[in-house]
Amino acid sequence: MTSHLENAAKDREGPGLKRWLALGLPLGIAIMSLGAATPAYAHVKWFAPYVVGASPAPITGTLTNFWFWLGIILVLAFFAVTVAVEHSKLGTTIGGALDWASAPLWTRSDDFMRAIIGGFFVAIFAVGGVYLTPDLQTPNEWVSWLQLLIALLVFSRRTMPLAAAGIIGLWVIALRDYDFFHLLDYLALGLGVAGYLVLASNPDGKWYKHRFAVLRWGVAIALMWSSLEKFAYAEWFYPLVEERPFLTFGMPRDTFIPMAGVAEFTMGFGLLWTPLIRRLSAVALIVIFTAAVYPFGRIDLVGHALIMGTLFLIAADPMPSGPRVKALVPAIAAVPLGLLAAMVIIAGSYWGLHAAFYDYDTATPPVAPNGELLTHRPNAENPHGMTMAPAQPQQ
Template identity: 65%
Template sequence: MRCFWPALPGRRRAFVQLPALAGLLFGSVPAAAHVKWFAPYIVGAPPQPIAVTLANPWFWTGIALVLVFFLATRAIEKSPAGETILAGMDRITDPLWQRLDEFVRLVIAAFFVAIFAVGGVYLTPDLKTPAEWVSWAQLLIAALVIPRATRPLAAAGIIGLWLLALRDYDIFHLLDYLALGVGVAAYLVLEASDKPEWRKHRFEVLRWGVAIALMWSSLEKFAYPDWFYPLVVEKPFLTFGLPRDVFIPMAGVAEFTMGFGMIWTPLVRRLSAIALFVIFNAAVYPFGRVDLIGHALIMAIIVAIAADHTREVHFLPALKRRLAGVPTGLAAALLIFATGYWGLHIALYGPEGRVGTPAADIATHSYSPEYPHGPQVPGGIGAPPVRASDAGGHAGHAMPATADAKPALAAYQQVMERMHGPMMQGIAHSDPDAAFVLGMIPHHQGAIDMAEIQLRYGKDAANRKLAQEIIAAQTHEIGEMREWLKQKNLPQPAR
């Protein structure tokens, strides 16, 4: 699963003035890298054609399973048993419902305190910034959430942080952050209002914010499935035993449809929220506290949706009340979001896409055998001195090419030169087992470096897929070999 707010950028200072902010925004060039918690990648790269997804039987299997679930839920909801189930859920969640506004405000404030403590980020740990004042602005936003009169200022700060992030990140990357950011900001404004007609929509805007964010971000699993290969290799338990090419499209379907479910009828949205909460907990826990910070706000909103007692349906109520409205609505949502995602990508980057170069490695986790896809420090343990920035997998510093050689040839030559010395030094170890491992680590690293060059310069689809698989598999094996060296108390090679 992807980090959704984990994927959300965030909120900053309420005191940011828009004219001054506009000057900051247009005074710099946005980077082309989108950063997941596990690795940077390039959003400008051309996505896999939507026709590939539409021809995937596992995509349609996932859609069919979800439709059965939604239709069964709606049939129950329309019967007397439906109200009985909702009433039971109301009784269980009533203590939280009675103080739901306090819960949501507390979580929003706590989230900003947490990312203030992390430091150097915009709205989530995967959106880095060198500006120290941004962290203090986050602390200010947390304080502004508490008094009712200043909550609209906190909302302005959240939108301001998103706008500020445009200085450093491509707008296409930030779109999935926008929906949830707007939802949280709108909640703070509506909750602080003294107009009942406004206040009654405060939880509804949260639902829409998280639903749109999830549906938009889920499309990455269809557009760029190879970006998820390293994660599946590193954490195979996340697939629940399913093959990689079965799990990734079905995970995308689950994310999209559960997001869709949260804007449907009361029982559908509450069960969708519960399912997502279970999925998030299963996906977040293994990655530690920093990953929890990145997911905390969206998880809390999902809890609020599950505890929401309201029965009103304001958007297209007639459609939602009919059983036929479920497949109709889901088909319309898929059409709208897929058209928007692929269409906007073409509008921004052209049919062939565009690959840029990030200014530096940025990711939540730094490199280690446990997180081999984190950014690597040149010259450090396990770190190559140069990386192919726009490889679509790992990111780093662009490799210099000689003036009289083609860039790809120069890059390949550098790989061979870097690999040869450490390999020969490794295989010279007196212990044959250690010699094997110490020789294979730089050999594997050379294969990874060559695969990244292929992704940077190559065009053949089959070769690009093979290169992604090499990166995933051999990075995992390097981690295993480094762990073996650690257990044997043997020195780690530099690369």
């Protein structure tokens, strides 16, 4: 049986009106249903003050939030429809259209990914004064030059493992200045990119065929992990909402933030699921990340460049992925079970590790001049740490 890619290659004149309509309908639904979360994809730590060690909101608050469950229901309904389409002839048509449209990119996938990685590290070098990402600032100039060296190393298979070692090394070095829990925000993506570079450096290796799967898992876990800030620290997003009220599209902030968190988590989860869900999730994320560049500028573009580049390859990838369940009903039932498992593992790790690393009973929370307790405060010298309130003079 010929693959979707082979079938599509026979028709270079174009996929035809029916095929484009078949592709556009579910894709349009995906973008419209999830697009309301667009602005929340700017990484809040790059634009707003925060305190990583502050006590997070209890997870029970999320589990009793109406808007959280409404978002879950909407996403599960969309996934169920997508699974049903995937098991029909329409799904085959959509898959063929996606294969046809993305074939030029997929045939040069490794060249594309190495260019994205190299371009990202050149951009980080140009920004200067940061480890790997905009919010991990450092005064050490050699860090920027090391990142330029990493960019140069990705263009030869012989030196790609050295580039991978450089990425992991920078993450480890950043532990001198930043909390381990803070750096977990970037661990999955860093491991995914480093893993890709190692596997792609040896085309004859038995793990070579899994190089893009490693990259995809890194991006998916990174998105799911970062989404939990919207539930644990919704207050971190308040300054952005107050400064740019148009971001919520008129929705109340306490409605918008949890639903944006659900969208980010579930689309990250979608990258690990079946081909059509994976590809539509990737396309929707590309639209969302691209739209976020306008209100948040080039720092947002530079910071998300690795994720955005990888999303293009995830959308282009014609290979099977996710659970292979042939019957329709079990395939639909597997979605909520998989999503539940992902939430238990990722959210359990987030809240559990945070409690293990920080002592909420002894930590003194920051206090505003009016006496109000804060969950975040700007501090250029120690942006991730707790800022103590100044001592009051004795009477």
